[in-house]
Amino acid sequence: MRPDPLRAALLVTPLVLLVLAAAVAPLGALLWRGVAETEVAPALPRTLRMLRHWDGKGLPDDMAFEALAADLAALRAAGGTGSQAMARAAGRLGADVPALREVLPGTAGRAAETRTTRATSILVADAAWGEAESWAALRRAGGAASGFHLLAAIGLRQTAGGGLEDSAAGPHARALLLRGIGAALLAVLASLPLAWPLARWMADAAPRRAALLAGLVLLPLLAGEAARAAGWSVLAGSGPGVALAALVLGAVPLMALPVALCLRRAGPGLARAAAAHGMSPLGVFRRVHWPLARPGLAAGCALVFPQALGSFVGPGLLDPDMPWAAGALAAAARAGEWGQAGALTAWLLLPVLLAALLLLRLWRARA
Structure with missing residues (x-):
């Protein structure tokens, strides 16, 4: 008697589901965390929208500076929740460009005290925002996924121009x-x-x-x-x-x-x-x-x-x-x-x- 393919498939299904639940799903979730970006986008949504139109050459236009000032002001107004979101974003940006770990919270405080236009206040608050590398790192970290962690695991990082360079821990x-x-x-x-x-x-x-x-x-x-x-x-x-x-x-x-x-x-x-x-x-x-x-x-x-x-x-x-x-x-x-x-x-x-x-x-x- 020939075996019934449907019955065989039904008998194997519980084992397949068990393997998927016990091994494939946790491993897939861990691998996704290796490329997922979840820290910067929730903290700086306006800035990232403006950076979508930036070609990566020179500095972005004043709208990006205005958006960064607005995002930082919103984080400050949110109190403890905003401080936690800012800390997560600063930690992720600092992993790519170490100087940005302290720049983001410092800019939030100094820009609020500067009596000038929002775009100018960001530049006055910290000179790091006058460098294309800082904005490039921010845009890279703002997508849904990136190769940052994969590159960092082998000691490489992406430059503002899109190339690769050796990191200090390479x-x-x-x-x-x-x-x-x-x-x-x-x-x-x-x-x-x-x-x-x-x-x-x-x-x-x-x-x-x-x-x-x-x-x-x-x-x-x-x-x-x-x-x-x-x-x-x-x-x-x-x-x-x-x-x-x-x-x-x-x-x-x-x-x-x-x-x-x-x-x-x-x-x-x-x-x-x-x-x-x-x-x-x-x-x-x-x-x-x-x-x-x-x-x-x-x-x-x-x-x-x-x-x-x-x-x-x-x-x-x-x-x-x-x-x-x-x-x-x-x-x-x-x-x-x-x-x-x-x-x-x-x-x-x-x-x-x-x-x-x-x-x-x-x-x-x-x-």
Whole structure:
């Protein structure tokens, strides 16, 4: 009897909805925060409307200055709510142009005390409004979305002319991401020679012993990353080397189990028969073990790489001063800096997606 597609779809729907609700929706919301702009537009709506007509060359016309004075006056009149909105806008503008962090609230106070036209009062209040860079930063932050946080995560910023330049924290930001990606690649490469004999042992063992070995391999994962890191700190102290060792050894079970499942599917008889016919150990590996283990190795790499890339609990406990991109993501989330957290999430997801596509292509090519 042919399966009913409608019934199959109805059976799968709850699982799809659960995945969407538990993983896709929160991740999508975090990624959106990495490009969303929510701080400046509510505080300075009149100014942003005027800046839509500015071509970015020189200074905007007097209408933009008048609108900025009106927005700042409205924020002052709103009391505590206006002060909070101004602080959020100033913080966002200051993240792009540090001088603007203090300029916006200072301009609001000094412009109100200046007895001249509104446009002139803004210029008199602070010289920063006489620079095109300040207005360009304001316009960039006033849209619904921008690439500011994505660029800041790799140490770049957009100039008034639309180009890119290195920020003061540029080398540190890029080093942070590269260290995380490098540590993840190191965990994948270092776990391979450690996981292979363990996988062979489980694959060649009797069923009861193989189940026991699989349980022992899974035991460190069940203990949790924080518990493993605490144990390593007791045994070997702390430092970058210990942190990397803990990361690599924590990845070994994720690499060994898929390889063991693939090798066990064929059983040990094939390799023994090849050896009995005079094939060398290297030949047995190349002609028997490698083709059988290739899907498991691909699955193991796909598991280890994102796990290592997103790992920050263990290394953070063993070496708090070690700069990890995932640790910076966690710190940004704890501080409520969701734009930075979303941008770091996007940059950390990119190598994971590229690695998954590469592994999938290699797997299909060799199939």
